Amino acid sequence: xxxxxxLVEIIFKDLTLxxxxxxxxxxxxxxxxxPKHSLLLEAGQQVYDQYFVADGCLRTYYIDPDGKxxxxxxxxxxxxxxxxxxxxxxSNAVMNIECIQDATLFKISKKDMxxxxxxxxxxxxxxxxxxxRAFASFQKRIISNLAQSASERYxxxxxxxxxxxxxxxxxxxxxxxxxTTQSLSRIRKDLVKA
Amino acid sequence: xxxxxxLVEIIFKDLTLxxxxxxxxxxxxxxxxxPKHSLLLEAGQQVYDQYFVADGCLRTYYIDPDGKxxxxxxxxxxxxxxxxxxxxxxSNAVMNIECIQDATLFKISKKDMxxxxxxxxxxxxxxxxxxxRAFASFQKRIISNLAQSASERYxxxxxxxxxxxxxxxxxxxxxxxxxTTQSLSRIRKDLVKA
DNA sequence: CAAAAAAATTGACCTATGGTAATAAATCAA
DNA sequence: TTGATTTATTACCATAGGTCAATTTTTTTG
Numbered sequence: 001x002x003x004x005x006x007l008v009e010i011i012f013k014d015l016t017l018x019x020x021x022x023x024x025x026x027x028x029x030x031x032x033x034x035p036k037h038s039l040l041l042e043a044g045q046q047v048y049d050q051y052f053v054a055d056g057c058l059r060t061y062y063i064d065p066d067g068k069x070x071x072x073x074x075x076x077x078x079x080x081x082x083x084x085x086x087x088x089x090x091s092n093a094v095m096n097i098e099c100i101q102d103a104t105l106f107k108i109s110k111k112d113m114x115x116x117x118x119x120x121x122x123x124x125x126x127x128x129x130x131x132x133r134a135f136a137s138f139q140k141r142i143i144s145n146l147a148q149s150a151s152e153r154y155x156x157x158x159x160x161x162x163x164x165x166x167x168x169x170x171x172x173x174x175x176x177x178x179x180t181t182q183s184l185s186r187i188r189k190d191l192v193k194a
Numbered sequence: 195x196x197x198x199x200x201l202v203e204i205i206f207k208d209l210t211l212x213x214x215x216x217x218x219x220x221x222x223x224x225x226x227x228x229p230k231h232s233l234l235l236e237a238g239q240q241v242y243d244q245y246f247v248a249d250g251c252l253r254t255y256y257i258d259p260d261g262k263x264x265x266x267x268x269x270x271x272x273x274x275x276x277x278x279x280x281x282x283x284x285s286n287a288v289m290n291i292e293c294i295q296d297a298t299l300f301k302i303s304k305k306d307m308x309x310x311x312x313x314x315x316x317x318x319x320x321x322x323x324x325x326x327r328a329f330a331s332f333q334k335r336i337i338s339n340l341a342q343s344a345s346e347r348y349x350x351x352x353x354x355x356x357x358x359x360x361x362x363x364x365x366x367x368x369x370x371x372x373x374t375t376q377s378l379s380r381i382r383k384d385l386v387k388a
Numbered sequence: 389c390a391a392a393a394a395a396a397t398t399g400a401c402c403t404a405t406g407g408t409a410a411t412a413a414a415t416c417a418a
Numbered sequence: 419t420t421g422a423t424t425t426a427t428t429a430c431c432a433t434a435g436g437t438c439a440a441t442t443t444t445t446t447t448g
Binding site for chain 4: 409411412
Binding site for chain 4: 363364365375376378379380382383
C-alpha cells in the first residue's frame with residue numbers, strides 16, 4: 001500500500017497490528033518534508049500535532065525574556081517531537097522547534113490520536129510506555145543539572161547522544177547544557193589536555 | 195465497604211467506575227502508615243510499587259557520589275510518588291523517598307497495575323494523562339533550571355508549592371533548587387529587603 | 389574559488405553561588 | 419522547662435561559569 005502504511009510499520013514496528021489497524025493508522029498520519037533551518041513550530045502557535053522523525057535532526061528550544069535560547073530536547077530518527085506541554089493541554093506553544101538538518105516527519109493530531117486510542121487500545125499502552133521512558137529521561141536530566149558540573153554534564157551528553165555531534169552546532173549543545181558557548185569551548189579544551 | 199474502597203473513590207474520583215471495578219481496584223491497593231523521618235524507599239532496593247499520598251508529605255531525593263542530597267520531587271496529598279525510573283523499568287532504585295511528615299499512603303504494584311490496565315482500559319487513559327502532566331511539569335522544571343537565576347527559581351517554587359513551606363526544611367528547598375542552604379538564606383534576606 | 393557570513397576560540401575581567409566556619413535560632417526530648 | 423540537637427543565618431574568601439571584545443576557524447554562497 002501507500003508510503004504511509006510502510007511508515008506505520010516503522011513507527012509501530014514493535015506492535016502486532018492487524019492489516020485493518022495498520023490501514024487505520026496510515027490514514028491518520030501525514031508526511032512532511034522540511035529543509036534545514038526551517039521552523040516546524042513557533043512559540044505562540046496552537047499545537048495540534050506531534051511528529052515522528054523518520055529522518056533528520058530537530059531541536060526544541062525555549063526563548064527566555066532576555067532573548068536567550070535554551071534547548072530542551074534534540075530529536076533524531078525514531079524519536080517523537082512536539083511542544084508536549086502545549087500538545088497535551090491544548091494550549092499555545094511556549095517552545096520553538098527547528099530543523100537542524102533536512103527532515104522527514106510524520107505528523108498526527110492530538111484529536112486523531114485520542115480517537116485511535118479508543119479504537120486500538122494497545123496504542124494507548126504503546127504511548128503510555130513511551131511517556132514513561134520520556135519521563136524517566138527528563139528526571140535523569142534534572143538530576144544531572146542538580147548534581148553535576150558543566151563538564152560532567154557535557155561528558156554525559158556526549159555519551160547519551162553519541163551520534164548527534166556531527167549534526168548540531170556547539171551553541172546548540174551549550175544551550176542544552178545551560179552554559180555559554182565560551183564555557184563549552186573552555187571545557188572541551190580542558191578535556192583534550194587531561 | 196472497606197477503607198480501601200473509600201480510598202479508591204478518592205484516588206479515582208474523576209473516573210466513572212462500576213461497583214465491580216471499584217471493588218477490583220480496592221483489592222489491589224494496600225494501605226500504609228508511615229511516621230515522620232521514615233524511609234519509604236532506599237537507593238539500591240527493587241521498586242515494585244507506586245504510592246498514592248492520602249495524607250502527609252514526602253520527598254524523593256538522589257544522593258550523589260559526594261554524598262550530597264538532591265531533591266527531585268515533593269509529594270503531598272493527592273500526589274503519586276515512587277522512583278519512577280526504577281518502577282517503570284523494573285530496575286533498582288537510584289532514589290530515596292523519605293517521609294517529611296507522618297503519612298498515609300496507598301500502594302499498588304506495577305504487576306497489579308498492568309493487569310488492571312487490561313481489565314479497566316480507562317485506567318490506562320487515567321494514568322497516561324497523569325504521566326503527560328508529570329512530563330510537562332518536569333519539562334517546566336528543566337526550563338526553569340536552564341533559564342532562571344536561583345532567586346527566580348525560588349519565587350517560582352514558592353508559587354508552585356504554596357502550602358509546602360510549613361512542611362519542609364529550608365535545606366529541602368535548597369536541594370530542590372540546586373543551591374546551598376546558605377545561598378537560599380541570602381536570597382530570602384534580599385527578597386525581604388526588596 | 390573568493391568573499392562574506394556564521395561559528396568557535398581565546399583572553400581579561402566580573403559575578404553569582406559555593407565552601408568553611410562561627411554563631412544564632414528553632415526544635416526536640418528528657 | 420531546660421539542655422541537647424538540629425536548622426538557619428551571617429561573614430569572609432574561593433571558584434565556576436558569565437560577559438565583553440577581539441581573533442581565528444569554518445561554513446556558506448555567489
